[in-house]
Amino acid sequence: MSPTQDSRPAGATTASADAPTGDPAASTGGPPPLEVRGLIKRYGELTAVAGVDITVNPGDVYGYLGPNGAGKTTSLRMMLGLIRPTEGTVRVFGRDPLDTVRALEGVAGFVEAPTFYPYLNARRNLEMLAAYDGHGASERIDQALDTVELSSRARDRVGGYSHGMRQRLGIAAALLRAPRLLLLDEPATGLDPAGMRDMRLLIRRLAEQGMTVVLSSHLLAEVEDLCNRVAIVRSGRIVYEGEIAALKRGAATAYRLQTTEDERALAVAGAQPGITDAHRDEHGRIVLTVADEAAVAALSRALVEAGALIHALAPQTVTLEDLFFSFTEGDDHQPSSGLANGAVGTGGASEAGEALAAPVPVAR
Numbered sequence: 057m058s059p060t061q062d063s064r065p066a067g068a069t070t071a072s073a074d075a076p077t078g079d080p081a082a083s084t085g086g087p088p089p090l091e092v093r094g095l096i097k098r099y100g101e102l103t104a105v106a107g108v109d110i111t112v113n114p115g116d117v118y119g120y121l122g123p124n125g126a127g128k129t130t131s132l133r134m135m136l137g138l139i140r141p142t143e144g145t146v147r148v149f150g151r152d153p154l155d156t157v158r159a160l161e162g163v164a165g166f167v168e169a170p171t172f173y174p175y176l177n178a179r180r181n182l183e184m185l186a187a188y189d190g191h192g193a194s195e196r197i198d199q200a201l202d203t204v205e206l207s208s209r210a211r212d213r214v215g216g217y218s219h220g221m222r223q224r225l226g227i228a229a230a231l232l233r234a235p236r237l238l239l240l241d242e243p244a245t246g247l248d249p250a251g252m253r254d255m256r257l258l259i260r261r262l263a264e265q266g267m268t269v270v271l272s273s274h275l276l277a278e279v280e281d282l283c284n285r286v287a288i289v290r291s292g293r294i295v296y297e298g299e300i301a302a303l304k305r306g307a308a309t310a311y312r313l314q315t316t317e318d319e320r321a322l323a324v325a326g327a328q329p330g331i332t333d334a335h336r337d338e339h340g341r342i343v344l345t346v347a348d349e350a351a352v353a354a355l356s357r358a359l360v361e362a363g364a365l366i367h368a369l370a371p372q373t374v375t376l377e378d379l380f381f382s383f384t385e386g387d388d389h390q391p392s393s394g395l396a397n398g399a400v401g402t403g404g405a406s407e408a409g410e411a412l413a414a415p416v417p418v419a420r
């Protein structure tokens with residue numbers, strides 16, 4: 057079974073397959089775009105970030121995923137050199153972002169929402185930022201506006217912009233610095249479906265141009281769709297770091313079985329080597345846990361030989377959302393209720409492509 061097949065809703069793109077691999081071997085050498093070790097941030101009694109280790113490789117679209125209050129914005133602030141870690145280190149292309157201004161060359165992004173002068177138009181805002189930034193930033197204004205598809209609105213006051221337009225202008229502002237690493241804090245949060253789609257397309261375009269992107273999100277569908285690698289954060293700690301495909305592959309061992317003779321099929325499956333569990337779920341459907349694909353193939357032959365002909369033998373792909381809940385349950389600092397619609401199951405396998413997170417507004 058292919059881990060990425062059958063795992064997303066019809067019409068959605070196959071991000072895991074399309075996403076850049078982030079293979080360090082594909083890099084040109086040199087320090088990784090982002091390396092975080094033992095990162096801690098305390099505010100008095102409160103530990104906002106409780107020991108984060110991540111490595112972002114060239115070409116990664118890296119998802120920093122967690123519920124509200126998990127410490128995403130605080131982490132990104134430290135990665136951008138906006139606040140000082142209590143403990144631990146951040147290295148951006150091998151440099152400490154707090155050391156020198158030069159350490160932030162090649163890096164751009166924003167946390168929470170980008171800020172602009174509302175009474176000035178987009179181009180004027182960018183011109184002011186470019187003048188401040190120097191380094192040929194003003195020559196990049198046209199292209200940046202073009203990339204974020206705001207060229208035709210560049211003479212409109214930013215005060216009249218939609219949230220999505222403002223987010224895109226924030227990315228344009230970041231692009232003025234010609235970054236090789238782009239750090240975005242919940243870029244799609246609060247956008248309407250069209251705005252989210254535009255944001256996803258934009259991030260994918262930037263990644264295709266070779267930019268390494270780190271984006272935080274509490275929206276699983278977004279990360280699942282866009283990112284090749286993910287860190288799942290809970291209460292300031294990383295509970296998983298790695299490839300989304302590997303995460304899903306590790307979890308996708310459940311199959312649903314439907315035959316012409318289900319009673320017999322259940323008995324056959326129960327006796328079959330490599331089928332580690334066979335039972336009926338609460339709807340009376342047969343659910344199997346399998347050791348590997350070979351066991352599934354052997355089972356299909358055994359079923360036919362036993363006269364139980366197969367209507368369906370379907371992998372129950374665990375979505376990132378299922379995984380997320382299994383990792384973030386029991387979070388005693390912050391309820392995870394702000395994460396996604398509450399109707400989602402708790403770590404069990406769900407029907408392929410079902411139950412992806414619906415966007416929810418975030419209280420800030």
Ligand SMILES: Nc1ncnc2c1ncn2[C@@H]1O[C@H](COP(=O)(O)OP(=O)(O)O)[C@@H](O)[C@H]1O
Binds near residue numbers: 102103104123128
């Ligand atoms: N400047 C601050 N002073 C005190 N507490 C803070 C500060 N910034 C963030 N926090 C707290 O740290 C925790 C993590 O916040 P944040 O990084 O904003 O989470 P996220 O972005 O994942 O929603 C929260 O409990 C938040 O209230």
Ligand SMILES: [Mg+2]
Binds near residue numbers: 130241
């Ligand atoms: Mg935040």
